Amino acid sequence: MARVELQDLRKSYAALEVLHGINVTIEDGEFLALVGPSGCGKSTLLRTIAGLESISAGEIRVDGRAINDLAPRDRDIAMVFQNYALYPHMTVAANMGFALKLAGMPAAEIDKRVTSAAAILDLERYLARKPVALSGGQRQRVAMGRAIVRAPKVFLFDEPLSNLDAKLRVSMRAEIRDLQKRLQTTTVYVTHDQVEAMTMADKIVVLNGGKVEQVGHPLELYRKPANLFVATFIGSPQ
Ligand code: ADP
Numbered sequence: 001m002a003r004v005e006l007q008d009l010r011k012s013y014a015a016l017e018v019l020h021g022i023n024v025t026i027e028d029g030e031f032l033a034l035v036g037p038s039g040c041g042k043s044t045l046l047r048t049i050a051g052l053e054s055i056s057a058g059e060i061r062v063d064g065r066a067i068n069d070l071a072p073r074d075r076d077i078a079m080v081f082q083n084y085a086l087y088p089h090m091t092v093a094a095n096m097g098f099a100l101k102l103a104g105m106p107a108a109e110i111d112k113r114v115t116s117a118a119a120i121l122d123l124e125r126y127l128a129r130k131p132v133a134l135s136g137g138q139r140q141r142v143a144m145g146r147a148i149v150r151a152p153k154v155f156l157f158d159e160p161l162s163n164l165d166a167k168l169r170v171s172m173r174a175e176i177r178d179l180q181k182r183l184q185t186t187t188v189y190v191t192h193d194q195v196e197a198m199t200m201a202d203k204i205v206v207l208n209g210g211k212v213e214q215v216g217h218p219l220e221l222y223r224k225p226a227n228l229f230v231a232t233f234i235g236s237p238q
């Protein structure tokens with residue numbers, strides 16, 4: 001079943017069109033990696049799904065329902081940013097529960113969700129700390145915790161590992177993938193790192209200059225790249 005459908009999605013900044021008609025279907029529970037070179041429109045596409053940018057034309061549907069006109073908080077979608085965007089003056093627990101508090105959830109329910117997310121992410125011992133007292137990997141997990149507590153229909157990740165060192169990046173890949181398998185939450189994961197995409201994704205969308213070059217299973221892209229751009233980007237044998 002399709003959870004997210006992007007239909008002829010277009011986005012312009014003033015006279016500059018940066019997304020030229022994107023058609024992508026994301027199945028329920030799927031881990032989709034959106035890859036492409038810097039400046040090709042990955043973040044813009046993710047922000048339009050989150051509702052942080054308006055679209056110029058086309059449609060975004062979640063569970064068959066058009067969400068183009070819904071505010072971000074009404075979309076049931078949680079985004080994890082590259083720089084984590086944690087609140088420095090709040091504890092880990094307060095960071096993780098903040099969106100729920102804003103939504104008016106009772107404190108006892110927030111506590112329950114934060115505790116459960118902290119257990120999943122191995123953050124139980126850090127709940128009373130401020131972000132400044134955490135390592136990079138721990139901050140990344142807090143950012144994921146903020147998304148998990150909302151139990152959204154869709155996770156959006158925008159290059160979440162790019163601020164981590166190479167070794168941690170590799171272990172966090174596995175951690176995010178395991179977490180997604182466990183929660184079965186439909187995920188769109190943006191990266192410019194083709195190895196990350198190849199090792200993590202059920203399906204890859206290759207974006208180039210605001211257009212989709214190819215959509216497919218990682219092995220399919222590797223074995224049968226649609227064109228030279230995909231072959232070069234994925235590193236297929238030629
Ligand atoms: P990526 O995430 O793939 O690196 P972006 O989505 O950030 O690419 O950017 C796609 C294109 O849109 C780039 O040419 C960028 O300069 C342009 N762009 C992104 N955000 C804005 C904005 N707020 N105003 C004008 N142009 C923008």
Ligand code: MG
Pocket residue numbers: 042043044
């Ligand atoms: Mg980007």
